[in-house]
Amino acid sequence: xxxxxxxxxxxxxxxxxxxxxxxxxxxxxxxxxxxxxxxxxxxxxxxxxxxxxxxxxxxxxxxxxxxxxxxxxxxxxxxxxxxxxxxxxxxxxxxxxxxxxxxxxxxxxxxxxxxxxxxxxxxxxxxxxxxxxxxxxxxxxxxxxxxxxxxxxxxxxxxxxxxxxxxxx
Numbered sequence: 001x002x003x004x005x006x007x008x009x010x011x012x013x014x015x016x017x018x019x020x021x022x023x024x025x026x027x028x029x030x031x032x033x034x035x036x037x038x039x040x041x042x043x044x045x046x047x048x049x050x051x052x053x054x055x056x057x058x059x060x061x062x063x064x065x066x067x068x069x070x071x072x073x074x075x076x077x078x079x080x081x082x083x084x085x086x087x088x089x090x091x092x093x094x095x096x097x098x099x100x101x102x103x104x105x106x107x108x109x110x111x112x113x114x115x116x117x118x119x120x121x122x123x124x125x126x127x128x129x130x131x132x133x134x135x136x137x138x139x140x141x142x143x144x145x146x147x148x149x150x151x152x153x154x155x156x157x158x159x160x161x162x163x164x165x166x167x168x169x
Contacts, residue, residue, distance in 0.1 A: 001117035004084070005039045005167070006107055006134060009050035011126035012145060012160065013072070019054035021064040023071050031161035036081045038164050044122075045114055048086040049106040049133070055090035062090065084114060102132035111137065122167055124160070128152060141167075 010016040015027045036046055054060050069086050076083050087106035091097040099105040111118060122141040123134025131142045131153045143163050144150035155166055 001120070002045050002115055003043065003120035004045040004047050004110065004114065004116045004122075005036075006110070006121065006123045006139065007046065007048050008101075008125035008127065008130045009048050009086075012124055013048065016126070019057070019059040021054060021060035021068055023068055026068060026072065028075070029160055031159060033076075033079045033081065035160045035164055036076070037079070039167060040081060042167065042169060044167075045084045045116065046082065047084050047110045047114070049101065049110070049130075050086065050088045051101050051129070052088045052090050053092045053100075056092040056095060065090070085110065101127075102129040102136065104133045104137035107133055107137035107139070124163060143167075 007013060010020060013029060013032055015029060017025055020026060040046060052065055055062060055065055073083055087109060089097065089099040089106065091100050110116060118138035119140065121139050122143060123130060123139045124143045124145060125131055126146050128150060131144055131150055134142050142153040143166060144153035144156045145160060147158055149156035157163060
């Protein structure tokens with residue numbers, strides 16, 4: 001069985017800008033490359049799980065989303081970081097779909113597809129819905145990144161760089 005780091009996108013990978021879909025507006029969070037290289041060296045698969053309700057709301061479309069995602073993955077590759085896969089939910093909260101976090105569907109798909117052991121994996125997010133999705137999928141190792149804390153998360157830190165001292169094996 002494999003171990004993985006599940007990452008939310010907006011607020012963890014990149015600076016959260018409402019309904020981000022343009023490459024020119026995308027800014028990586030400080031320390032993301034350093035942290036992901038470290039996790040990769042520790043043998044973790046890197047998987048992104050992201051809610052993208054801007055698609056369902058009509059602010060941008062799947063093609064816009066795919067263009068940005070491909071660009072982002074290429075930037076990771078240039079930095080010798082392999083993202084196994086990006087799962088996304090295009091629905092709005094009102095759609096009441098089965099894939100939108102805090103529901104664990106996207107994580108369950110990845111667990112099955114990549115033969116991941118949830119107990120040896122981590123969920124990193126900046127919203128309670130990220131943490132809840134991880135917990136519902138059996139991932140008890142959770143890290144909340146924001147200036148505030150999250151009681152449901154195992155750890156609350158201010159930056160992705162802070163996760164390096166937590167995830168050591």
